[in-house]
Amino acid sequence: MPKTTIDDGLYQRAAAAAEKAGYSNVDELIKTAIENEVKRIGEDLDEQQVADQLRGLGYIE
Amino acid sequence: MPDVSPIVVVSGLPRSGTSLMMQMLAKGGIEPVTDHERQADADNPKGYYEFERVKKIKQDTAWLPDARGKVVKMISQLLFDLPATEHYKVVFMRRDMDEVITSQEKMLVRRGVNPPDPAVIKKAFESHLTKFFAWLPTQSTIDLIEINYNELVLDPIPSAEQIVEFLPMQVDLEQMLTAVDSSLYRNREIENAN
Numbered sequence: 001m002p003k004t005t006i007d008d009g010l011y012q013r014a015a016a017a018a019e020k021a022g023y024s025n026v027d028e029l030i031k032t033a034i035e036n037e038v039k040r041i042g043e044d045l046d047e048q049q050v051a052d053q054l055r056g057l058g059y060i061e
Numbered sequence: 062m063p064d065v066s067p068i069v070v071v072s073g074l075p076r077s078g079t080s081l082m083m084q085m086l087a088k089g090g091i092e093p094v095t096d097h098e099r100q101a102d103a104d105n106p107k108g109y110y111e112f113e114r115v116k117k118i119k120q121d122t123a124w125l126p127d128a129r130g131k132v133v134k135m136i137s138q139l140l141f142d143l144p145a146t147e148h149y150k151v152v153f154m155r156r157d158m159d160e161v162i163t164s165q166e167k168m169l170v171r172r173g174v175n176p177p178d179p180a181v182i183k184k185a186f187e188s189h190l191t192k193f194f195a196w197l198p199t200q201s202t203i204d205l206i207e208i209n210y211n212e213l214v215l216d217p218i219p220s221a222e223q224i225v226e227f228l229p230m231q232v233d234l235e236q237m238l239t240a241v242d243s244s245l246y247r248n249r250e251i252e253n254a255n
Contacts, residue, residue, distance in 0.1 A: 047188075053177065057169060058172065060116055
């Protein structure tokens with residue numbers, strides 16, 4: 001399984017946030033955060049693609 | 062007494078049959094809001110029924126009160142910007158996505174624009190529609206009916222009856238049906254295969 005590195009300060013903040021928010025551990029919070037961000041980026045790219053297409057077709061400015 | 066009639070909005074993705082629906086509703090007796098700026102062409106031989114100001118709906122909503130009781134065409138992406146100051150009855154056109162993409166490709170080429178990868182734009186439109194239909198239930202001022210273009214051109218009566226039932230104003234069903242011209246149903250799979 002791939003591993004990534006984050007600095008100690010961020011890890012401590014993530015661990016504290018995970019506990020407050022009811023995550024079972026900090027790994028679960030990090031996994032959820034990454035999934036949400038990947039989804040958001042994908043949606044933004046899709047919306048940009050749609051906007052470019054609509055502009056090309058003359059339906060938006 | 063102020064006019065509190067809803068604004069009828071014909072929406073959907075470009076090339077999903079929105080112009081045909083505008084023609085149907087206009088024939089049925091609902092006045093279209095249009096400026097005739099975009100002229101009929103090979104992509105829409107019977108005209109676009111468009112109103113340029115809808116493109117600036119984010120900044121300009123002054124025309125909306127005059128559209129009460131009338132019908133205006135607006136692609137789905139612009140519906141997110143409709144203010145909650147009006148009540149909208151949205152006739153949302155759905156069409157086979159591959160046909161939509163193929164038709165858009167042809168239109169882009171005619172406009173001198175290089176079309177994107179069909180798989181990429183298909184995924185983007187599907188994501189856009191998912192987002193739109195997740196947002197829709199949060200909008201108390203929008204009522205929406207979905208009309209399938211493919212079914213409409215093959216057998217227009219059931220869809221036309223649904224629309225008459227959905228809209229609060231008087232609509233002439235027989236006249237609506239006169240607008241459906243199956244010769245305009247292009248980009249079918251059978252044609253694409255040839």
